[in-house]
Amino acid sequence: MKTLDFFVGHYAYWFVVALLVLGLYGMMVKRNLVKKLIGMTIFQVAVIIFYIASAVKREATIPIADKAIGTADASLYINPLQHTLMLTAIVVGVATAGVAYALLIIIFRRYNTLHEPELMEAMKREEEEDGDE
Amino acid sequence: MREFDSDDIVILVSRTLSPFIMLFALYVVFHGHYSPGGGFQGGTMLAAAVILIRLAAGSELAHLQFPRELGTPLGAAGVFIYFGTGLATMLGGGRFLDYAFLPLAGTAPALRSLGILLVEVGVGLAVLGILTAIFDDLLEGSGE
Amino acid sequence: MSDAPALPVLILLGTAILAPLVSLLLRRSARALAVAAVAAAASISAVNLVRVLGRGTLHTHMAGWPPPIGIEYVLDPLAAFVAAVINSIVLIVLVHARLSVDAEIPDRSRHVSFYALVLLMLCGFNGIVATGDFFNLYVWLEISSLSLYGLVAAGDRRSPVAAFRYLIMGTIGATFYLLGLGFLFVMTGSLNMADLAAILPHVWREPPVVVGLVLMVAGMSIKMALFPLHGWLPDAYTTAPSSASALIAPTGTKVGAYVLIRLLFFVFGAEFAARTLPVTSVIGWLAAAAVIYGSVMAMAQKELKRMLAFSSVAQVGYIGIGIGLASPLGLIGAVLHVLNHACMKALLFLVAGSFRLKLGHSRIDRFNAAVRRQMPWTTAAFAAGALSMVGVPPLAGFFSKWYLALGAVRASNWIFLAVILVSSLLNAVYFFRVLERLYMGKTGGPGKQEGPAGEAVEDGPRDGEAAASMLVPVLLLAAALLVIGLLNAVVVKQVIMKMIPQGMM
Numbered sequence: 001m002k003t004l005d006f007f008v009g010h011y012a013y014w015f016v017v018a019l020l021v022l023g024l025y026g027m028m029v030k031r032n033l034v035k036k037l038i039g040m041t042i043f044q045v046a047v048i049i050f051y052i053a054s055a056v057k058r059e060a061t062i063p064i065a066d067k068a069i070g071t072a073d074a075s076l077y078i079n080p081l082q083h084t085l086m087l088t089a090i091v092v093g094v095a096t097a098g099v100a101y102a103l104l105i106i107i108f109r110r111y112n113t114l115h116e117p118e119l120m121e122a123m124k125r126e127e128e129e130d131g132d133e
Numbered sequence: 134m135r136e137f138d139s140d141d142i143v144i145l146v147s148r149t150l151s152p153f154i155m156l157f158a159l160y161v162v163f164h165g166h167y168s169p170g171g172g173f174q175g176g177t178m179l180a181a182a183v184i185l186i187r188l189a190a191g192s193e194l195a196h197l198q199f200p201r202e203l204g205t206p207l208g209a210a211g212v213f214i215y216f217g218t219g220l221a222t223m224l225g226g227g228r229f230l231d232y233a234f235l236p237l238a239g240t241a242p243a244l245r246s247l248g249i250l251l252v253e254v255g256v257g258l259a260v261l262g263i264l265t266a267i268f269d270d271l272l273e274g275s276g277e
Numbered sequence: 278m279s280d281a282p283a284l285p286v287l288i289l290l291g292t293a294i295l296a297p298l299v300s301l302l303l304r305r306s307a308r309a310l311a312v313a314a315v316a317a318a319a320s321i322s323a324v325n326l327v328r329v330l331g332r333g334t335l336h337t338h339m340a341g342w343p344p345p346i347g348i349e350y351v352l353d354p355l356a357a358f359v360a361a362v363i364n365s366i367v368l369i370v371l372v373h374a375r376l377s378v379d380a381e382i383p384d385r386s387r388h389v390s391f392y393a394l395v396l397l398m399l400c401g402f403n404g405i406v407a408t409g410d411f412f413n414l415y416v417w418l419e420i421s422s423l424s425l426y427g428l429v430a431a432g433d434r435r436s437p438v439a440a441f442r443y444l445i446m447g448t449i450g451a452t453f454y455l456l457g458l459g460f461l462f463v464m465t466g467s468l469n470m471a472d473l474a475a476i477l478p479h480v481w482r483e484p485p486v487v488v489g490l491v492l493m494v495a496g497m498s499i500k501m502a503l504f505p506l507h508g509w510l511p512d513a514y515t516t517a518p519s520s521a522s523a524l525i526a527p528t529g530t531k532v533g534a535y536v537l538i539r540l541l542f543f544v545f546g547a548e549f550a551a552r553t554l555p556v557t558s559v560i561g562w563l564a565a566a567a568v569i570y571g572s573v574m575a576m577a578q579k580e581l582k583r584m585l586a587f588s589s590v591a592q593v594g595y596i597g598i599g600i601g602l603a604s605p606l607g608l609i610g611a612v613l614h615v616l617n618h619a620c621m622k623a624l625l626f627l628v629a630g631s632f633r634l635k636l637g638h639s640r641i642d643r644f645n646a647a648v649r650r651q652m653p654w655t656t657a658a659f660a661a662g663a664l665s666m667v668g669v670p671p672l673a674g675f676f677s678k679w680y681l682a683l684g685a686v687r688a689s690n691w692i693f694l695a696v697i698l699v700s701s702l703l704n705a706v707y708f709f710r711v712l713e714r715l716y717m718g719k720t721g722g723p724g725k726q727e728g729p730a731g732e733a734v735e736d737g738p739r740d741g742e743a744a745a746s747m748l749v750p751v752l753l754l755a756a757a758l759l760v761i762g763l764l765n766a767v768v769v770k771q772v773i774m775k776m777i778p779q780g781m782m
Contacts, residue, residue: 020456027445040448047456054463064168082462085412089455091173092419098267099426100444105271106430106437123435205297212294220291222340229283231341 012053019046033107033114037100044093048086055082139191147189154182162257166246172253176211176260183261184268192272204266211259218251281325282337282350282407285318285364289400293393300389308378311392312371315399319364322403326357330775336409344409345469351409355543355776359535359615360406363528366619367399370527370627373750374520377630381518382431391431395524398424402532411458412468414536415451418500422447425529428521429513439512446509450499457492460485474544481549493540494556501533503560503597504567507590511574514586519630519639522582526589526626527619534596534615541600542608547781551603561601565696567594572703576710581629581639584707585622588666591700592618598693599681605777606684612773614677616761617665621674624662624754631655631743631751641711645718652742656715658755663708665758668701673762680769 007014019042026039055078063080065071108114111122155178162175187195219230227234232248233241280287292314300307329335335352338344352360378391401421408414426447430440462468464485465476480486495506502510510530514522541550541557551557571591578584592614599611632639635652649656665674678697685693742748761768 027449033441036445040445043449044452047452047459050456051459051462054459062169087171087173088412088416092416092451095423096419096444096448098263099423100441101271102267103426103430103437103441103444107441110434110437119438123438126434206301209294209297213298216291216294219287223280228280228338228341229287230339233341 013050016046016050016053019043019049022046031116033104033116033119037097037104040100041093041097044089044096048089048093051082051086051089055079143189147185151182151185154185155179158182158257162253163250165253166249172256173260175253176257177264179257179261180264180268183265187268187272192269199265201269204262204269207262208259208266209262211255211257211262214255214258215252218248218255222248279335280337281321281328282335282352282356283339284321285325285360285403286350286400286407288317288321289314289396289403293396293400296393296396297389307389307392308371308375311396312368314396315364315368315371318399318403319361319368322357322361322364325352326354326361326772329354329357330772345467345472348413349409349469349471350407351470352407353776354772355535355538355612356406358612358772358776359531360403362616362619363402363406363531364399366527366623367395367524369750369753370520370523370623371395373523373627373630373747375746376744377520377634377747378518380634381433381520387431391428391521394424394427397421398428398524399528402528405532406535409470410468411461411470411473415455415458418454418536419451421529421532422451422500425525428525429517431521432517435512436516439509439516443509443513446499446506450496450506452496453492453499454496457489457494457496460489460492464489470539470544474546477545477549481553487554490540490545490550490554490556494537494560497533497536497540498560498563501530501537501597502590502593504563504570504590504594507567507571507593510590511583511586514589515580515583519582519626519633522585523623523626523630526585527623530589530593531596531615531619534593534600534611537600538608538611542603542781543778547603547778557601557603559601560597561603561690561693564594564597564601565693567591567597568696568700569703570594572700572707576703576707578707579640579642581632581641581711582626584641584711585625585629588625588704588707589622591704592622592666594700595677595681595697598697599684602681602684602688602690602693603781604684604688605781606680606687608777608781609769609773610677610680610684612776613680613765613769616768617673617677617758620754620757620761621662621665624658624751624758625666627747627751627754628655628659628662631747634747635741635743641714644711644714646716649715654748655743655751658751659715660712661755661758663712665762667705667708671759671762673758673765676762676765 023039023041023043023046026042027036028039030036030039057075057078060076060078061069063077063083069076104114107119111119113119113122158175158178158181160175161170161178162172165171165175183195183199186198218232218235221236222231222234223229225234225236230248230252232245235244235248237244237247239247292310296307296310299310325335329352334354335357337350339348339350341347343349378388382388382391398421401417401419401424404417405414405421408417426440426444429443430437432439458468461473464480464483465473467473467476477486499506514526517525537560541547547557568591571587571589571594575584575587575591578587595614596611596618599607599609599614601607602610629639631652632648632655636648661672665672668675668678670676678701682694682697685691685697743751
């Protein structure tokens with residue numbers, strides 16, 4: 001029973017682990033820069049889901065004040081703090097993605113490729129040309 | 134980039150939908166403290182409404198509606214509204230962003246509610262401006 | 278209870294927002310606004326430092342909500358010191374930046390963005406230093422990091438790739454930090470630093486807390502460029518515009534080190550971080566490896582900025598050794614090295630910028646005595662910076678290494694001592710290589726001198742010494758190295774001794 005609880009009882013955290021590993025795999029193994037970026041996005045989303053999963057309480061509802069339930073008992077609402085923190089984290093992720101895509105566009109315009117080995121080749125050739133001056 | 138190819142059905146549907154998206158986005162911004170929503174969410178939808186027209190009708194036409202140069206200054210203005218609210222509270226005698234000290238008439242809870250609303254409007258404008266600016270920059274020009 | 282801790286942040290943030298709006302009306306005002314804002318921030322931080330040293334820690338509660346419900350900004354001696362150092366260095370570099378930015382970023386319309394990014398970066402750094410809440414720190418960390426990615430990408434042809442690599446690694450670091458913070462929050466229920474310091478002794482042994490600490494340390498080590506997580510640094514510092522390198526090299530990694538010190542010694546306590554769990558030992562050994570690796574790689578470089586970048590990896594290693602010792606002497610050495618390295622690296626990168634502007638290049642194999650005759654004062658300042666990096670008394674660099682060595686001896690860690698001594702020798706090798714070329718190299722060496730446009734020019738003074746706006750900051754920093762070195766006892770006794778947390782003495 002304990003092993004079952006370890007896997008099924010914590011399924012949210014296993015999901016987070018799977019996303020983390022996927023994201024890291026994408027960032028490290030994939031050779032296309034856009035795929036690295038997608039891996040990074042998945043990695044960030046995993047952390048967001050981790051926080052949200054940690055906010056849940058048993059028999060509790062979303063943290064919007066409900067006239068029927070009232071505001072006296074806090075255990076009837078899930079913890080809103082993690083949700084507000086993750087709003088900020090989502091915005092940070094969007095801004096980072098924006099900067100990253102802008103960089104990718106510049107790289108593509110200058111080197112005409114987003115495939116990392118080709119990019120390294122092109123940069124090495126350019127460096128040799130600079131060195132010959 | 135491929136040549137832009139205009140299509141009447143797409144343009145018609147986008148033109149019809151876009152104002153409703155904006156209206157719903159305004160609803161989301163203003164109801165941030167009563168329901169899921171708020172500045173960032175509403176701002177993203179506002180930007181979606183603007184970008185929809187850019188996608189459907191092409192850049193030249195869409196820039197008549199929302200000019201290219203408007204993006205970044207609108208973003209800066211939105212952040213400035215946020216910062217200005219904080220400054221106003223400091224001038225009113227409290228700490229930065231302590232809305233109860235806004236130099237307006239009202240009880241402390243009402244002022245707090247108003248302060249958050251002002252801040253959310255600022256954030257919504259900022260997000261609208263910046264997301265549209267990102268879209269425009271990605272689409273044309275070399276890293277302006 | 279005043280607003281003082283948050284003031285530099287607010288001023289810089291306000292100016293960063295205003296600069297694009299104002300420069301729509303007054304075209305060239307961005308730089309002047311930036312210098313004015315940084316000057317205001319620097320003077321406020323200096324005043325704050327004096328106040329904190331005299332009267333104790335300053336607190337301010339954001340939006341009036343008391344901690345732990347609200348976000349609190351705290352200036353204790355460590356935070357005030359780091360803030361004062363960072364703001365002053367950036368002010369000096371910004372004065373130098375006018376001509377350098379004009380030369381290296383030809384497109385005028387981009388200058389507004391450059392200065393706005395500098396302001397945002399400094400705002401982020403001030404926020405990291407002043408805040409007393411870990412999630413607020415994450416927000417400022419990302420604000421400053423995004424500005425850094427933008428500043429790095431403004432450079433030459435290869436800079437977008439370097440900036441992209443920096444972005445990926447930096448975001449991994451910040452996300453690890455956030456994940457670790459999540460674990461800590463789940464176990465303790467608080468994000469406030471002082472509150473965590475009170476709650477943590479009750480939950481130390483729990484696995485999530487250990488995992489949280491390790492993840493946060495790993496994340497900040499990426500930001501701090503601790504070996505082997507330094508991969509982004511050499512390319513980023515080399516390809517960035519010279520002014521940007523001079524802005525981020527003295528400040529960026531130091532702020533990461535500040536967060537590590539705050540996390541390990543003030544929140545978790547030296548007791549836990551060093552003895553219960555060998556976190557500081559791991560950091561110390563990796564730092565020792567960083568020192569050797571950075572020094573060896575620097576010796577192999579042909580280009581001045583790249584050499585200085587690897588040298589930065591080594592210098593961050595010194596600070597890591599100080600953290601790794603987890604003793605008062607180690608902390609003194611680390612914090613003093615923050616000050617010293619900021620001055621030295623700013624000086625060296627500014628000189629590299631002056632060389633690039635006046636000579637058109639900064640390649641070491643093309644330096645010769647003609648350079649020294651053309652720019653005698655700049656070269657002299659470079660020599661002062663180099664001697665300080667090697668650790669020649671009475672310049673500042675010697676004293677931080679002295680405290681670190683004392684700490685290593687006190688802890689009977691002979692390997693750290695050997696690393697410090699050997700690396701000083703290695704530093705001497707690669708710096709004296711440059712100095713030898715500048716002071717004793719033959720004129721008319723391999724290849725002709727080239728002007729900035731690439732045409733061949735004759736030897737001898739061409740454009741002369743660097744302009745005043747570039748020369749004065751460089752000489753000021755060189756003089757500062759001498760003054761800090763001579764007055765180091767004052768600095769340590771009056772300022773740094775007050776920073777040492779209770780659990781460590």
